[in-house]
Amino acid sequence: MLTLLTDYTLQNVMLGAALIGVIxxxxxxxxxxxxxxxxxxxxxxxxxxxxxxxxxxxxxxEMTSIMAGALVxxxxxxxxxxxxxxxTRLKVDAxxxxxLSLGFALGVVxxxxxxxxxxxxxxxxxxxxxxxxxxxxxxxxxxxxxxxVLALVAVGLLWKPLKLMTFDPTxxxxxxxxxxxxxxxxxxxxxxxxxxxxxxxxxxxxxxxVIAPGAAARQWCGGLRGMVLLSGAFGAFAGVSGGLISxxxxxxxxxxxxxLVATAIALVSLLIAPHRGLLxxxxxxxxxxxxxxxxxxxxxxxxxxxxxxxxxYRVEQGAVDAFYGMLTEPQLTDLHARGLVVPAHHMPxxxxxxxxxxxxxxxxxxxxxxxxxQRGRLE
Amino acid sequence: MSELxxxxxxxxxxGLALHxxxxxxxxxxxxxxxxxxxxxxxxxxxxxxxxxxxxKSTLLKAVLGLVxxxxxxxxxxxxxxxxxxxxxxxxxxxxxxDWDFPTTAVDVVTMGLYGKLGWLRWPGRRERDLALRALDxxxxxxxxxxxxxxxxxxxxxxxFIARALVQxxxxxxxxxxxxxxxxxxxRSIIDILGRLRSEGRTIIVVHHDLQTVQRYFDWLVMLNVxxxxxxxxxxxxxxxxxxxxxxxxxxLLDAGGEATDESAHANATH
Numbered sequence: 001m002l003t004l005l006t007d008y009t010l011q012n013v014m015l016g017a018a019l020i021g022v023i024x025x026x027x028x029x030x031x032x033x034x035x036x037x038x039x040x041x042x043x044x045x046x047x048x049x050x051x052x053x054x055x056x057x058x059x060x061x062e063m064t065s066i067m068a069g070a071l072v073x074x075x076x077x078x079x080x081x082x083x084x085x086x087x088t089r090l091k092v093d094a095x096x097x098x099x100l101s102l103g104f105a106l107g108v109v110x111x112x113x114x115x116x117x118x119x120x121x122x123x124x125x126x127x128x129x130x131x132x133x134x135x136x137x138x139x140x141x142x143x144x145x146x147x148x149v150l151a152l153v154a155v156g157l158l159w160k161p162l163k164l165m166t167f168d169p170t171x172x173x174x175x176x177x178x179x180x181x182x183x184x185x186x187x188x189x190x191x192x193x194x195x196x197x198x199x200x201x202x203x204x205x206x207x208x209x210v211i212a213p214g215a216a217a218r219q220w221c222g223g224l225r226g227m228v229l230l231s232g233a234f235g236a237f238a239g240v241s242g243g244l245i246s247x248x249x250x251x252x253x254x255x256x257x258x259x260l261v262a263t264a265i266a267l268v269s270l271l272i273a274p275h276r277g278l279l280x281x282x283x284x285x286x287x288x289x290x291x292x293x294x295x296x297x298x299x300x301x302x303x304x305x306x307x308x309x310x311x312x313y314r315v316e317q318g319a320v321d322a323f324y325g326m327l328t329e330p331q332l333t334d335l336h337a338r339g340l341v342v343p344a345h346h347m348p349x350x351x352x353x354x355x356x357x358x359x360x361x362x363x364x365x366x367x368x369x370x371x372x373x374q375r376g377r378l379e
Numbered sequence: 380m381s382e383l384x385x386x387x388x389x390x391x392x393x394g395l396a397l398h399x400x401x402x403x404x405x406x407x408x409x410x411x412x413x414x415x416x417x418x419x420x421x422x423x424x425x426x427x428x429x430x431x432x433x434x435k436s437t438l439l440k441a442v443l444g445l446v447x448x449x450x451x452x453x454x455x456x457x458x459x460x461x462x463x464x465x466x467x468x469x470x471x472x473x474x475x476x477d478w479d480f481p482t483t484a485v486d487v488v489t490m491g492l493y494g495k496l497g498w499l500r501w502p503g504r505r506e507r508d509l510a511l512r513a514l515d516x517x518x519x520x521x522x523x524x525x526x527x528x529x530x531x532x533x534x535x536x537x538x539f540i541a542r543a544l545v546q547x548x549x550x551x552x553x554x555x556x557x558x559x560x561x562x563x564x565x566r567s568i569i570d571i572l573g574r575l576r577s578e579g580r581t582i583i584v585v586h587h588d589l590q591t592v593q594r595y596f597d598w599l600v601m602l603n604v605x606x607x608x609x610x611x612x613x614x615x616x617x618x619x620x621x622x623x624x625x626x627x628x629x630x631l632l633d634a635g636g637e638a639t640d641e642s643a644h645a646n647a648t649h
Contacts, residue, residue: 033480160493160501167480167490171542174443174469175494176461218481222526227481 010247012136013200016144017239017258020197023148024206025213025235026155027193029228030186032214033166038093039078039187040210042100043194044203046077048107051128051198052114061124063140067147067195074191077103082183107203131202131255133243140199147196151189155228162186163224201255209235212262219273238262285326294331295367297324298340301356302364311361314344314353335360393457396421396550396581397442402451404434404441411437413604415451421549424572424582426592429602430625435585436472438602439552443469455550464494468543470553473536478528484538485510485523491542513545514538517571533564540571550581557588569595592616 024040031039047070054069055061081095090098111125124135155162164172165182173179190210197206217231242258271279300320305313320328332354335341340360346353356364392398399417403410412434419425427435440446442453444460455463468491488510489502496502514520517537527535536556543551551572557565572582586592592599592612599615601607601624608620 033477035477157499160496161498164490164493167482167487168471168476170445170471170475171469171490173445174464174467174471176464218479222481222483223486224481 007247009134009136010243012138012141013133013247013254014240014243016136016141016200017133017243017254018236019141019144019148019239020193020200020209021213021235021237021239021258021262022232023151023193023196023235024209025217025231025233026228027151027186027190028210028212028235029214029217029231030162030166031190031210032218033224036092037207037211038096038100039190040194041207042081042096042103043074043078043187043191044198044206045100045107046103047071047074047191047195047198048104048128048203049073049110052107052110052125055114055125056110063199064143067143067198070195070198071191073103074194075188078187078191079184082187104203127202128198129202129204130253131198131200131205133200133246133254133258136200144196147192151192154185154189158182158185166224201258205255205259208259208263209238212259212266213238216262216266216269219269219276234265235262238265294334294338297328297331298335298356298360298364299367299371301341301354302361302368305356305361312355314346314355316346316351316353318351340364390457391452391454392418394421395419395454396423396456397583398454398457399438399442400451400453402441402453403449404437404446405449410449410604412441415606417600417606417609419581419583419598419600419609421456421581422576422579423598424576424584424596425598425600426584426586426596427600427602428586428589428592428624429607433603433624435602436554439469439554439583439585442552443467465546466549468546468548468551470536470539470543470551470556472554472558473532473539474558478535480527482527483524484514484519484527484530484534484541487527487538488513488541488545491545495546509545510541513541516544517541518567531564533560533568536560536564536568537571540568544575548580550583551575553582553584555585555587557586557591589621
């Protein structure tokens with residue numbers, strides 16, 4: 001394990017993946033809140049022609065010019081998308097999808113053309129599709145580091161405008177903020193995040209790195225600051241642990257493993273986060289159910305019967321379900337078994353109905369008396 | 380808006396809370412507002428009513444500089460909106476916001492102070508105190524640290540009003556604040572607005588319920604792409620103007636007719 005951690009290649013991979021995780025986590029948090037999850041997808045696919053153009057300009061597999069090219073075409077695609085949405089009747093999703101396929105098609109055409117030209121240096125270019133972490137060198141890390149620091153500083157400086165614009169764009173405009181410019185800046189920064197991850201994670205999977213940490217962090221946090229910090233932390237954790245896992249199990253490529261870890265974090269968060277998680281919600285509903293005693297449901301039937309002036313009043317099960325916000329069939333069946341209610345006739349297009357028996361009326365009246373005595377004692 | 384020349388520094392109609400002259404706004408070559416003149420004096424509680432598509436929200440957006448003006452100009456206490464931001468509070472429609480955003484009531488109200496703080500200063504203890512006081516004014520202080528997504532529609536609406544109040548505005552613009560709130564909340568919102576008016580602020584409310592117009596407002600703007608009538612409620616709220624505003628919409632006409640009868644009755648008994 002220790003020897004692994006001092007391994008030069010592994011160090012590079014883990015550092016690089018952590019940088020990608022931080023930047024895509026922090027900026028992805030905003031994208032998720034603005035319901036622009038697809039934006040990462042579009043930006044990364046539209047970056048592919050830029051990768052090829054960068055390669056053609058530099059004449060070699062040179063990271064800085066490739067990243068610059070990717071950034072340029074990604075940003076152009078994003079700006080075109082914003083303009084399409086503003087000036088035509090296209091909605092955001094249609095604009096994003098159009099730019100995604102246009103960018104990717106252009107990228108693949110350029111890629112095959114470069115490959116046709118031959119030359120040994122082009123060998124690594126198609127790795128940008130799915131990423132190739134093992135090829136990361138220390139020199140590759142520096143431009144990534146610069147981009148990450150730039151993005152974090154920008155988020156810090158623009159914190160209040162970005163927050164206002166993300167929560168309530170109209171109010172931001174009324175407050176005098178240049179909303180359209182902020183929109184472009186934020187989109188440009190998400191493009192930066194995507195470009196940072198292109199080499200290691202690849203254009204196809206990079207979108208998950210933008211969405212997953214943010215979606216996970218939203219589950220745990222009630223404030224924007226906490227959410228953005230946690231999202232960055234989740235991203236970094238996914239990067240480091242994904243790098244480690246792929247090193248421990250040779251043959252696994254790093255990019256997909258990093259994405260799998262990030263997705264797993266999101267999945268677990270969706271399931272178990274205390275307030276918003278599915279399991280706690282299910283647990284609370286269940287808890288409420290077991291605490292809603294059969295007696296209370298009997299009393300509801302009793303009250304309804306009394307209001308209608310008829311102890312044999314037939315109550316539809318759906319009405320009781322609606323009143324308690326849960327399925328009350330188990331309790332009603334239990335009451336039936338105790339001889340307190342019986343199923344009643346009902347119209348063929350209605351649900352099951354129940355009515356009180358004599359014993360049911362008596363028991364309910366006793367419950368009601370006991371409750372009013374308790375209430376009297378409390379007061 | 381293009382460069383307005385030096386005369387913009389001179390106040391134009393400074394005695395009016397809102398002055399709109401020759402205003403036209405159009406979407407897709409169809410005028411949403413056509414050649415509007417409108418004056419609202421300070422200290423009134425004005426309702427803006429009209430059928431769907433009459434341009435009520437567009438009027439607010441034009442005042443706030445959110446839509447380009449095809450023609451005309453807007454002044455608030457004599458100056459364009461962009462020189463008067465601090466004096467204007469705006470309460471957008473509740474549905475314009477994604478309520479899943481992670482934030483608390485007091486945090487939302489603090490956002491109302493971001494403009495005053497500028498780009499670099501961070502909100503601190505003072506801003507929190509101001510925000511809490513604004514929440515107190517709308518009866519929401521107890522729920523200050525509650526998540527916005529956990530609040531009811533009426534409570535969210537009151538937080539929005541507090542966010543406008545925290546700026547201490549002289550004029551308050553509200554876009555359908557009663558939409559989707561229950562009767563009790565509507566009552567309490569009206570009480571809050573009435574109190575603000577008695578402090579001398581000007582309140583302008585886009586409203587869609589003709590039944591309550593007479594109880595809520597003392598000034599009325601009846602809008603249907605053009606201004607049909609505007610002025611003190613008693614002078615403006617007539618069956619004839621209602622008919623002209625709502626055209627052939629018989630059901631609304633009937634509702635207006637009833638409301639008018641009610642008022643005659645109310646006047647007689649008072």
